[in-house]
Structure formats: C-alpha cells, structure tokens
Amino acid sequence: MSARAGIVVTGTEVLTGRVTDRNGPWLAERLRERGVDLAHIAVVGDRPADIAAALGFFAHAGVDLVVTSGGLGPTADDLTAEVVGAFCGREMVLDAELEQRIAEILRPLAARFPDLDMEAVRESNRKQAVIPEGSTVLGPVGTAPGLVVPPAPGRDGPTVVVLPGPPRELHPLWHDAAATAAVAAAVANATEYRQQMLRLFGIPESEIAATLRAAAEEGVELDRLEITTCLRRAEVEVVTRFEPSAQGVYDRLAALVRERHGPVLFSEDGSTVDDQVASMLTERELTIGVAESCTGGLLAARMTERPGSSRYLVGGLVVYANEAKTQLAGVEPELIERHGAVSGEVAQALAAGARRRLGADIGVAVTGIAGPDGGTEDKPVGLVWLCAQGPEGALTRRVQLPGSRQDVRDRSTTVAMHLLRRLLLGEHDEEGSAGAPHSAAARGEG
Amino acid sequence: MSARAGIVVTGTEVLTGRVTDRNGPWLAERLRERGVDLAHIAVVGDRPADIAAALGFFAHAGVDLVVTSGGLGPTADDLTAEVVGAFCGREMVLDAELEQRIAEILRPLAARFPDLDMEAVRESNRKQAVIPEGSTVLGPVGTAPGLVVPPAPGRDGPTVVVLPGPPRELHPLWHDAAATAAVAAAVANATEYRQQMLRLFGIPESEIAATLRAAAEEGVELDRLEITTCLRRAEVEVVTRFEPSAQGVYDRLAALVRERHGPVLFSEDGSTVDDQVASMLTERELTIGVAESCTGGLLAARMTERPGSSRYLVGGLVVYANEAKTQLAGVEPELIERHGAVSGEVAQALAAGARRRLGADIGVAVTGIAGPDGGTEDKPVGLVWLCAQGPEGALTRRVQLPGSRQDVRDRSTTVAMHLLRRLLLGEHDEEGSAGAPHSAAARGEG
Numbered sequence: 001m002s003a004r005a006g007i008v009v010t011g012t013e014v015l016t017g018r019v020t021d022r023n024g025p026w027l028a029e030r031l032r033e034r035g036v037d038l039a040h041i042a043v044v045g046d047r048p049a050d051i052a053a054a055l056g057f058f059a060h061a062g063v064d065l066v067v068t069s070g071g072l073g074p075t076a077d078d079l080t081a082e083v084v085g086a087f088c089g090r091e092m093v094l095d096a097e098l099e100q101r102i103a104e105i106l107r108p109l110a111a112r113f114p115d116l117d118m119e120a121v122r123e124s125n126r127k128q129a130v131i132p133e134g135s136t137v138l139g140p141v142g143t144a145p146g147l148v149v150p151p152a153p154g155r156d157g158p159t160v161v162v163l164p165g166p167p168r169e170l171h172p173l174w175h176d177a178a179a180t181a182a183v184a185a186a187v188a189n190a191t192e193y194r195q196q197m198l199r200l201f202g203i204p205e206s207e208i209a210a211t212l213r214a215a216a217e218e219g220v221e222l223d224r225l226e227i228t229t230c231l232r233r234a235e236v237e238v239v240t241r242f243e244p245s246a247q248g249v250y251d252r253l254a255a256l257v258r259e260r261h262g263p264v265l266f267s268e269d270g271s272t273v274d275d276q277v278a279s280m281l282t283e284r285e286l287t288i289g290v291a292e293s294c295t296g297g298l299l300a301a302r303m304t305e306r307p308g309s310s311r312y313l314v315g316g317l318v319v320y321a322n323e324a325k326t327q328l329a330g331v332e333p334e335l336i337e338r339h340g341a342v343s344g345e346v347a348q349a350l351a352a353g354a355r356r357r358l359g360a361d362i363g364v365a366v367t368g369i370a371g372p373d374g375g376t377e378d379k380p381v382g383l384v385w386l387c388a389q390g391p392e393g394a395l396t397r398r399v400q401l402p403g404s405r406q407d408v409r410d411r412s413t414t415v416a417m418h419l420l421r422r423l424l425l426g427e428h429d430e431e432g433s434a435g436a437p438h439s440a441a442a443r444g445e446g
Numbered sequence: 447m448s449a450r451a452g453i454v455v456t457g458t459e460v461l462t463g464r465v466t467d468r469n470g471p472w473l474a475e476r477l478r479e480r481g482v483d484l485a486h487i488a489v490v491g492d493r494p495a496d497i498a499a500a501l502g503f504f505a506h507a508g509v510d511l512v513v514t515s516g517g518l519g520p521t522a523d524d525l526t527a528e529v530v531g532a533f534c535g536r537e538m539v540l541d542a543e544l545e546q547r548i549a550e551i552l553r554p555l556a557a558r559f560p561d562l563d564m565e566a567v568r569e570s571n572r573k574q575a576v577i578p579e580g581s582t583v584l585g586p587v588g589t590a591p592g593l594v595v596p597p598a599p600g601r602d603g604p605t606v607v608v609l610p611g612p613p614r615e616l617h618p619l620w621h622d623a624a625a626t627a628a629v630a631a632a633v634a635n636a637t638e639y640r641q642q643m644l645r646l647f648g649i650p651e652s653e654i655a656a657t658l659r660a661a662a663e664e665g666v667e668l669d670r671l672e673i674t675t676c677l678r679r680a681e682v683e684v685v686t687r688f689e690p691s692a693q694g695v696y697d698r699l700a701a702l703v704r705e706r707h708g709p710v711l712f713s714e715d716g717s718t719v720d721d722q723v724a725s726m727l728t729e730r731e732l733t734i735g736v737a738e739s740c741t742g743g744l745l746a747a748r749m750t751e752r753p754g755s756s757r758y759l760v761g762g763l764v765v766y767a768n769e770a771k772t773q774l775a776g777v778e779p780e781l782i783e784r785h786g787a788v789s790g791e792v793a794q795a796l797a798a799g800a801r802r803r804l805g806a807d808i809g810v811a812v813t814g815i816a817g818p819d820g821g822t823e824d825k826p827v828g829l830v831w832l833c834a835q836g837p838e839g840a841l842t843r844r845v846q847l848p849g850s851r852q853d854v855r856d857r858s859t860t861v862a863m864h865l866l867r868r869l870l871l872g873e874h875d876e877e878g879s880a881g882a883p884h885s886a887a888a889r890g891e892g
Contacts (some may be wrong), residue, residue: 001663008784011674011676012672012674012676012685013676014471014683014685015470015471015474015484015486015487016475016478016685017468017470017471017472017474017475017676018471018676018683018685019676019678020466020468020471021467022463022466024461024463025460025462025463025464025466026460026463028461028462029462029463029464031680038461038491039490039499040461040488040489040491040500041461041489041490042486042487042488042489042840043470043486043487043488043489044485044486044487045484045486045763046674046676048671050485050486052604053485053486053507054486057503060503061499062844071845073651074651074655074656075651075652075654075655075658075675077673077674077675116651117656118592119479120652120653120655120659121650121652121653121656123656123659124652124656125652133487167850168849168850168853184485194847204567205519205520205521206520206521206567206570206571207566207567208521208568209520209521209522209570209571210563210564210566210567210569212521212522213566215567219721226458226490226493227523228457228458228459228491228523228525230457230458230459230464230465230519232459232464232465233480237464237690239458239462241461248777251465261653271514274472290743290764292743295750296746296747296748296749296750296751296759296762297736297738297743297744297745297747297748297750297762297764298743298747299743300742300766301741301742301743301747301855302743303503303742304741304742304743304764304766305742305851305852305855307818307819309742309766310766310767313742313765313766313767314766314767314769315764315765315766315770315774316742316743316762316763316764316766317761317762317763317764317766318736318743318761318763318764319749319761319776320746320750320755320756320759320760320761320762320764321756321759321761323760323805324760324761327803327805328761328763328803330773330883344696354623355722357773358770358773358774359773359776360721371753371755373753373754386674388831402614403612403614404613404614405751405753406615406751407662409747409751435705443653444613
C-alpha cells in the first residue's frame, strides 16, 4: 500500500476566504512529486478543537504523514504547535536556543520601527519558541520555526510536519522537513507516479468526455489512468496521473486526443500559452505593446507577472475612457462614433496605436463589455473584440464570453494570449477581413 | 448547542491547486451569516472513496449540514451526486423531467458549435439527470442541477446540499437551497453571531498582539470574543465574532484599538481602502490617471475591477521600459539618467505625466524593483517609489517591501491606494520635499 498524507491548513482568515490559501495546493504538488497519495486538505479555523478534530480524522484514516500550515504566529489565536504536541502525546517545552535565534531575527525590526515596544514584541515571540518535546526544529525563515513532530515513543499515529503560513517561509521549510529522517521514514512506501497534461483552447469540456468514451470503446484501459479534466481560464486541461507501467496506455490516449482535437490542442509538455508567447517573443527579439479597455490593465499585468518580460514588453495603454482611446492610442473619435468603442474597427485602431505609440513590433488590443452594466441587445455583456497586429499582418476576433465581470475580464486576457500565439505562429486574416467570430472562446459551458 | 456544518470542495484540480477554490470561503461566509458554525472545509480529489471519507468525517463529528461543491459535470470523474446518494442511503434514479430541462439548456450550444456531436453531448449530460431518490432539485443554472439530499427515512446523519462548482451556478443555487424546508430544519438551532472588522495599515501584527494583552490586563473579557488577526495585502485585519450579549465587551476592545492605533486604523465598518478611494473620487467628481512601471498594469486593473470605475478612471500608462516612460508619460531621459528609473523624482514626473496626458485631476505613479533580478545594494529588490499628485499638492513615498515578485507587485498597489486615500483626505508633502520613508508599509514581519 502506498504512503498517504493529509494536509491541515489552519486560519480563520483562510476558512472565511479573507485570505486565499495557496499552501494546501502547493504542498499537494510537493507530496505528489514524492509519490505520496493525498487524502484531502482540511481547511480549519483557529479553534484548537477543530484543528484537533482534523488531525484525529487523518489519524483515523490511517495516513502516514500530516502537514499543517499556519497558526505559528505571535498572537494568542496561533495554537497549532500546542495542538500538534497534544496530538502526538508530547509535552510543550521552551527551546532556549530557538528563543535566542528568534531574538536575533527580531533585532532589525527595532531599527525599522523605532517606536516599537520591543519588550512586548519579544514576549509575543517567546511563545514561538515553545515546542513539543522531541521535535526537529526547522529554520526559522521568518520568526516562526517549522517542526517535525513524530508520535511519542510507544504511540501510534502519523508524523506531523508543522509549517508557518507565509509561503516564503513555508516553501524552504518544507524542503528542510522533507530531508529529515523522520519524514523519510513516514513516507517510505511512496509509489512512483507520472503526470502529464494536455491543454486545449476552443472546445467544450463535454467533447473531451466524448473522446474518453471513444478511447474506452477502442480498448484503451482507462482504469489504469487517473484522468481529471477541468476548465481553467477558458482553457480545458486534461491531467493524467499513472504508474510508470501504464505509460503505453497514456500514449494511446494522448494520440487519440491529438487525432480528434489537433487544431485546438496547444500544449502537451506542461507549457502554458503565456510560456509559449514569451519564448517566441524572446527568441525572435520582438517587442510588444498593449492597448486595453475592458481588461483595464489585466493583460499588461499578466504579461509582466513573468520575470524577464521587460525584454519584450515595452508598455501598455489602459484606454478605459473614450478620450483615452483618442489621446493615448490616437483612435479617431469619428471611428468610435461610427462603430462604437466595442468593435473590430476600434480594436484594430487600438492595436495599431499601441504599436505606433510604443514603437513596438506587435500591438495587441482588447475592447469589450465586462458588465455588469453597459450591455445592449446588439452588444451584450461579454462581447469582446480583440486584435493582434504585427509587421506582416493582423488577426481580429470577436468573442462572446460567459460569466461575471471578473470572468469576462480574465478570459479576455486568455483569448488575447491565444490570438498572439497564433499571430506569432504566422496566421493572418485575409486583407480587409474584420475577423470571423472566434468560436474558440465563445463557449459558455460550465 | 449551535447548528454546525461542514463543507466538502471536490475536484482534483482544486486539490492540486491548478484551480483556486473560491467556493469554500464563499459558502463559509453564507453559513456564518445564518449563524451556522463551520467545522472545517475539506478539499478532496475526485476519488469516490475520498469524498465518502470526508462525508463520513463530518457525520462522525455530528454536523447538521454538509455542503458540497463540484463534481457534477458531464465527465466520468464527476461523481459527487452518486457518493452523496450512497452516504444518505438513497437509490440513484433518472429524473426524466430534469433530463428534459437539461436538453433544453443544451440546445443553444448546438447553434454555437455547429460541428458538435450533439448526441455525444446529450449522453454526457444525461448523467447529470441521475440523482438520489427523494432529493430536492435546484436549478439548473448551467447544465448541472443542485440537490438537497436529506438522510433516508429512519437514518441518522446530516442533510447534504450538493452544488455545482462554477461560482456563477453555485451562488444562486445556494440561495435556492437555503430557502428549502430541509435545510431550514437541519440548521434550526443556529446561534446569532455578530462580526466586526478593524483594518489597519502601517503596523506589524505583533503590535496588535500587544494591544490584546493590554486589553486583557484592563479586564476586557476577551474569552467572550473570537478574535482573528491577519495580514492581508500589507494590511492588518482584526476580525471579531461574538454573541450579541458581548457587544459591550467588543466596544471596549474597539475603543482601546482606536486609542492605541488611531492614526493607522483606517476602517471600522468593513470598507476597504478601495471602497474609500472610489467613494471619495465619485462624490467629488474627480478623475484619475495611473502611470505604473513595476506593477505593470496591476494598479489600473485593481481600480477597474470595480463596476462603475469608468466614472473616475480615465486610463493608465504602463511604462515598463524607460522609452515608454518618456514616450507615454513625457519623463525627460536626463531625469531618468540622473536619478534612476526607481526614484522619487521619476515617480513625481510619472504622476505629473499621467495627469497631463490623460487630462485627469489626479495622477498616481508607481516605480520600483519587483525582482527577482534587477536589485543593487543601493536599490534592492522591493524598493518602490510612489507619488500621488492632485490639483492642491502631492504625496511622494519610498517603501521597502518584503516578499516575492508577486508580493512586491501586489503590496505596491495597496501602498498606492493608501497614498491616494491620504491625498484625498487632504494630506500633502511640504513644498520641495521628496517624501520621507513610509514606515507604514516598510514591514517584513510574516
């Protein structure tokens, strides 16, 4: 039987959604890389009884390892170490050396906040040096140490890895934890898994379901693959996890998807459309400028998320008001009056304006109606026109996107990335064409 | 005893973090509004055994209600309804009327995707009409119905509300579910809770811990309050939940926070800095233009997230390259050469350029080093200069932000919003001053 683990993400702020948890999924990925099977992620508030209940659940389910995130801060609502200590049958003790190390770490804080009551800060942080007896201390990277807590001698149950909530502390401390003998022993039975991802843009998820049924009919042993299909930012992702012996089965499935969905299958190697666009721009030393209306900066923000994007992204124009379209991108007011701000003509003028004003090789433009207001019968909420223009031609597309204001804005950036990808692959509209509806993204299935 | 609930979020894509779950937190908030206590959120993969284990855990914990999200789609890995049926002791049956309704919903899809094999689509979706006998059907809004499934007659256990994963389907269907007699009966014992939030900008979380200790010393009965403090996007949030009888205790605590942290306490009514800036701009009919370098569009995107932002936001300049700073915002190349692109002088020139080029009343600018590369000893990663300029004066600030590229970019937008807020409240720098370090955001505690 394969090694199994559970993750406990603590924090009332996470439970209630004021903070989005990124630790659970990140840890899930790390566990999978090691071939450890994940039972589930429990997101609990800061109440000790609820944290204890989640640990008890995993113990009852027979997992080998539990990883917790959060609840190690200086405030009184941070109780994870104490609850884990009780769960593992271990006394809480003050680790004097750790207390000293935390004191060193706090010293620079005093310099930055001269008015701070340092005695009060030290008192708050002394709490962070009280740990279950017999734990391995990791770090700290911030002021909170990580802990590896095996069950007390003579006691059954999982080993618990206790990590602080801030990702920049949790990430390195997880790697430290994974290198300890206690964790290695707990997950000694991990199975090796492989994982592959196919990404498609421009078909509904139900077509993939049909392809999977066709695969089964052709005798592909789907029960040897764990397949997950999901819609994400207007793309369909098909993730398959399998033991190495099932590689041939996976290869047959991938070939069938390629055969049936070739034109919309844009990635088989894990690369995203953003990766592909960035590497084509970098390799060819092309520069790009953005002009965006309904996305209001999101497309430029998406492109600049990537370190090194300054090699190709010159800048962007956020042309929210019509006056901005004219002043910044040089769109003639008459053009807006004649066709409306959301039109193929204005998208083309914006892309041309971005190229010209930013002196870039490529201009990409988005103009649409993100809602919730501003839609009409002719131009409903979700209607978006896009244009990507390069030295050798342009692509202009109209899409009708489903969902909320946030969905429409986010999906518009995905459609823009795919339009750029296709332009960079050499596709251009016929001269004079304003672009056919881009059925690719015009899907509303949920 | 108060009514308790659990939430099960299904989906391997959520468990592994390819998709960020927003449903768990959203449902947590809805339950709390009704006074239902939340035990925990379980995030599980698509394996039936894991979904069943999570349901079993909640049954064992004695909750009155379980809400599930996801796993109702057309593909074979969507199994929630079946697992819930078994858990509640109910047979799965085809609901012919529901099948008919789903067929109606799918009809427009055929028009949009003329090449689609509609028979295959219908087959995929027929599965969605197979439901536990005796359930109440909700919707559907997309193609997946929601379900309210009480335990079979003579059987103990929670009532289960089964909802589809896409938020735009889940939200209305939850409201439908909450209105059913079965859900009302399950949570009949809900206690009333009140919740208050204090938001502070510019102090480390440990100072709040010190204030809570001071409150306890002054005899404030903190055990009657459930207090959570958390750092979020460079702000500290203090959320307190209490029964109505503890209102006086909360009022004493809030008064103490006000007394000790008045200048950095910017919100007591749940409003965010974004809300405050938006309403001041709207009320005074002021317009705004943005110029941003390291945030690359994020600040404009943050401002345009809000419906109605077109009333005040004219547009923005994403001036990533130095040439863009000159071409778009009119910053003199010599100024950049003399002081560097990340400097108070360039931030001021960018804010002035945004105002002028966009014809806006207020200009706000951000220029900094987001990392991971590009830092020097003098200008390390995380150094950000900001300027907000209005008709009556300006505020220029230098901050040193901790964290990753993403953290620095995101926190920069928060600092910019607070700078705008203070400008709108009438604060200005002395003439000729380039702004003091803004200790407010220069914090690195985790």
